[in-house]
Amino acid sequence: MKPKLKRILHRALWGVGVAAALTGLSFANRWQDQATCKAVFIQIDNQQGSPLISEKEINDIVKKKWGRAVGKPLKDLQYRALEEEIRRIPVVESADVFTSLSGITEIHVIQRKPLMKLFYPGGNTSYIDELGYFFSVAPGYSARVLTISGNMPLGIGKYAKLNDIPENNPAYKPAWELFRAGQYLRSHRLLNSLVAQVYYNAKGEVELIPASGSPIILLGDWSDLEWRLDNLLLFYIRTAGHIDLRQYPVLNLKYKNQIVLTKNEP
DSSP states (O other), X not given: OOHHHHHXXXXXXXXXXXXXXXXXXXXXXXXXXXXXXXXXXXEEEOTTSOOOSOHHHHHHHHHHXXXXXXXXXXXXXXXXXXXXXXXXXXXXXXXXXXXXXXSEEEEEEEEOOEEEEEEOTTSOEEEEXXXXXXXXXXXXXXXXXXXXXXXXXXXXXXXXXXXXXXXXXXXXXXXXXXXXXXXXXXXXHHHHHHEEEEEEOTTSOEEEEETTOOSEEEEESSTTHHHHHHHHHHHHHHHTTTOOGGGOSEEEOOSTTOOEEEOOOO
8 A cells, every 4th residue: 555545544544533532422421411310229349258338328328419319410410529428438448430321320339358456455446458458347347357456566556557657656567567467367278267366465475366265376576477387387287186285375486496385283
């Protein structure tokens, strides 16, 4: 094909494309000006976890912002404002609102996925999700996750997310150590079923409380966590049927290459 003819064809196709786009935009604008909301559909993705919010709570926000949506012109519905309102809910990770050509308004909500629940001295609680965000949950809801309690490092829950904690803040290192430990315990099938609680004792040392209740696993700190817990699982395997661990209230993993058993007093 000659260069001149090729340029003419290219410009013609480009012109057709622009015309089609303008026609489609004009149609979309006319449709939105005339269309009304036929129904509101709410979908909440709890990411295979425990529900922390209900469709009713989302619908209450819709009524607050829009009133009775069904029958209203779509051009009168403020989608971005509704999204922002839903995203303000602490348990919501993201929210999207849009309308199909059939006039169905869809609200898609993704719930945060809790990693741990923190019990602060004084009775306050909060969750931290898998993205490092701290958030609260409305009364009546709870998630079955690893719980953290005791004399935990101060200042951990004073921020919206882990990335907000300044590096020179005393809470920075212990908060990130706890978060990474929680990620590791969640990812490990056996440890996730074994460990139910992390407890900071009066000395600030880390104790792992098994789901069975005993014996307590005394870590001391989070250093060499994977290596020490791998040794613990190996210990459980080798001693199964040979040692009655109920006689030992504490398995001490504080010392390198050692597991020290503390026996109950007679």
